[in-house]
Amino acid sequence: MGERVLMKGNEALAEAAILAGCKHFFGYPITPQTEVAAYMAKRLPKIGGTYLQAESEVAAINMVQGAAACGIRAMTSSSSPGISLKTEGISYMAGADVPAVIINVQRGGPGLGGIQPSQADYWQATKAMGHGDFHVLVFAPSTVQEMVDLVNLAFEKADEYRMPAVILSDGMLGQMMEPVEIKAAEPKTFDKPWATCGHGGKRAHNIVNSLYLQANELERLVKERFERYEKIKATEQRAEEYMMDDADIAIVAYGATSRVVKAAVKEARAMGIKVGCIRPITLWPFPTEAIEKAAKSVNQFLVCEMSMGQMVDDVKLAVNGAVPVEFYGRTGGMIPEPAEILAQIVELNKKGGAK
Numbered sequence: 592m593g594e595r596v597l598m599k600g601n602e603a604l605a606e607a608a609i610l611a612g613c614k615h616f617f618g619y620p621i622t623p624q625t626e627v628a629a630y631m632a633k634r635l636p637k638i639g640g641t642y643l644q645a646e647s648e649v650a651a652i653n654m655v656q657g658a659a660a661c662g663i664r665a666m667t668s669s670s671s672p673g674i675s676l677k678t679e680g681i682s683y684m685a686g687a688d689v690p691a692v693i694i695n696v697q698r699g700g701p702g703l704g705g706i707q708p709s710q711a712d713y714w715q716a717t718k719a720m721g722h723g724d725f726h727v728l729v730f731a732p733s734t735v736q737e738m739v740d741l742v743n744l745a746f747e748k749a750d751e752y753r754m755p756a757v758i759l760s761d762g763m764l765g766q767m768m769e770p771v772e773i774k775a776a777e778p779k780t781f782d783k784p785w786a787t788c789g790h791g792g793k794r795a796h797n798i799v800n801s802l803y804l805q806a807n808e809l810e811r812l813v814k815e816r817f818e819r820y821e822k823i824k825a826t827e828q829r830a831e832e833y834m835m836d837d838a839d840i841a842i843v844a845y846g847a848t849s850r851v852v853k854a855a856v857k858e859a860r861a862m863g864i865k866v867g868c869i870r871p872i873t874l875w876p877f878p879t880e881a882i883e884k885a886a887k888s889v890n891q892f893l894v895c896e897m898s899m900g901q902m903v904d905d906v907k908l909a910v911n912g913a914v915p916v917e918f919y920g921r922t923g924g925m926i927p928e929p930a931e932i933l934a935q936i937v938e939l940n941k942k943g944g945a946k
Contacts, residue, residue: 621673662787675715731874759846761847840890842869
């Protein structure tokens with residue numbers, strides 16, 4: 592591709608993954624992400640790739656691990672309950688330093704919940720994507736175009752840092768259609784001397800493993816991994832600032848919710864209220880630098896999410912008590928409307944006060 596075309600988010604994401612060098616997909620159908628798998632099922636056999644609908648989400652993530660351990664780009668996708676089933680395998684991949692991309696098109700929960708959009712998997716993605724001491728890279732697109740762009744970036748960063756990467760989408764972004772440009776570019780590749788890809792007797796055998804029975808050896812490896820994480824925190828934070836130059840109020844929102852927030856910010860600005868938006872693009876590493884910067888100039892923060900407030904603690908930690916942090920959210924699959932956010936902005940503006 593290369594021209595702008597009208598595509599559904601899930602399908603654009605799948606095509607972008609193929610152009611990023613992913614020719615191997617293992618998954619299991621669940622609403623509202625099924626179009627990702629369906630698109631891969633049509634496209635991959637035609638280009639010599641592998642599409643396999645596994646017998647379960649547990650099987651699918653282990654197939655991804657096996658393929659990625661061979662040094663090739665592999666991907667899976669699911670929605671919230673399905674991701675929960677994959678977390679054991681994701682932890683194994685983190686413990687074996689195997690890179691791959693996992694797509695979560697979030698739906699309402701807990702339990703089977705519903706099939707409407709949600710952002711209630713933030714804690715899972717950023718704090719508990721499996722057992723043990725580890726992190727995964729987490730990218731949060733807000734448009735179909737950004738879903739495309741971040742998939743390529745996710746594969747690159749997963750390979751660069753040898754760790755799983757998650758695209759945290761939702762049912763709204765996955766199902767909406769927008770004009771998008773998907774460029775066919777040569778994917779950035781990385782040497783993978785660790786891969787179990789065969790060697791013709793030219794080197795020692797590679798073993799991909801996450802089991803270490805000697806406690807001191809496991810501790811050493813975990814600490815080495817966390818040194819890598821600190822480098823990632825220092826270099827890979829990403830956020831967008833929207834109308835923040837003179838803002839007295841900063842709203843923090845990501846993904847689909849940020850689109851609603853921007854509409855409310857425009858209306859508030861028309862009313863003379865100085866408000867802006869900070870949109871985290873990476874949820875891990877969390878963009879603390881952007882929040883810390885804003886905390887030096889704004890009077891108050893408002894965190895908006897399609898959840899009961901899962902990102903609030905990360906914002907509060909970054910603000911570090913400098914100014915108040917409020918929250919407004921909808922959950923269960925409800926999408927906030929601009930008027931709701933605007934009402935919150937007006938109330939905060941009444942509290943006001945100079946910094």
